[in-house]
Structure formats: C-alpha cells, structure tokens
Amino acid sequence: xxxxTYTKGIYTATIGVRAIDGGQFQxxxxxxxxxxxxxxxxxxxxxxxxxxEEEALxxxxxxxxxxxxxxxx
Numbered sequence: 001x002x003x004x005t006y007t008k009g010i011y012t013a014t015i016g017v018r019a020i021d022g023g024q025f026q027x028x029x030x031x032x033x034x035x036x037x038x039x040x041x042x043x044x045x046x047x048x049x050x051x052x053e054e055e056a057l058x059x060x061x062x063x064x065x066x067x068x069x070x071x072x073x
Contacts, residue, residue: 003015003016004057004061006064006065006068007068008068008071008073009071009073010033010034010035011031011032011033011034011068011071012031012032012034013029013030013031013032013064013067013068014029014030014032015027015028015029015030015057015060015061015063015064016028016029016030016057016060017053017056017057017060020049022049023051024049024050024051025049025050025051025052025053025055025056026045026046026049026050026056027045027046027050027056027057027058027059027060027061027063028043028044028045028046028060029043029044029045029046029060029063029064029067030042030043030044031043031044031064031067044063044067046059046060046063
C-alpha cells in the first residue's frame with residue numbers, strides 16, 4: 001500500500017496502520033517539518049483500537065487532518 005500524505009506549508013503528515021494485540025489495529029500519523037534544516041518527525045497514535053485496517057486508516061486520516069488544522073503558519 002502506498003503511503004498517504006497530507007501537507008500544510010512546511011508540514012507533511014503521513015498516515016499508516018499497525019497491528020496491535022488481540023487482532024486489533026491502530027492508526028498512526030507521522031508529522032514531519034521540512035524547513036530546510038534537519039527534518040524532525042513526531043509520531044502520533046490514534047487512541048482507540050479498531051477492528052480492521054480500513055477503520056484504523058480512517059481514524060489516522062481524521063487525526064492527520066486535526067493535527068494539520070491546528071497548525072498556524
């Protein structure tokens with residue numbers, strides 16, 4: 001599966017999913033700042049577990065939009 005990314009200014013959010021205990025899945029968002037220097041990234045995790053990958057990916061997508069929406073340029 002190809003990575004899905006969203007950008008706002010110098011910020012890029014990449015979403016993903018990982019398997020966790022009990023056959024559940026967790027959505028992830030990696031937020032990177034590319035300001036010409038070292039590109040630091042922060043990993044955010046969706047708090048709630050999901051029963052399937054698609055649901056976890058949708059949760060990660062929503063989290064990425066919230067994170068980017070809160071950034072002021």
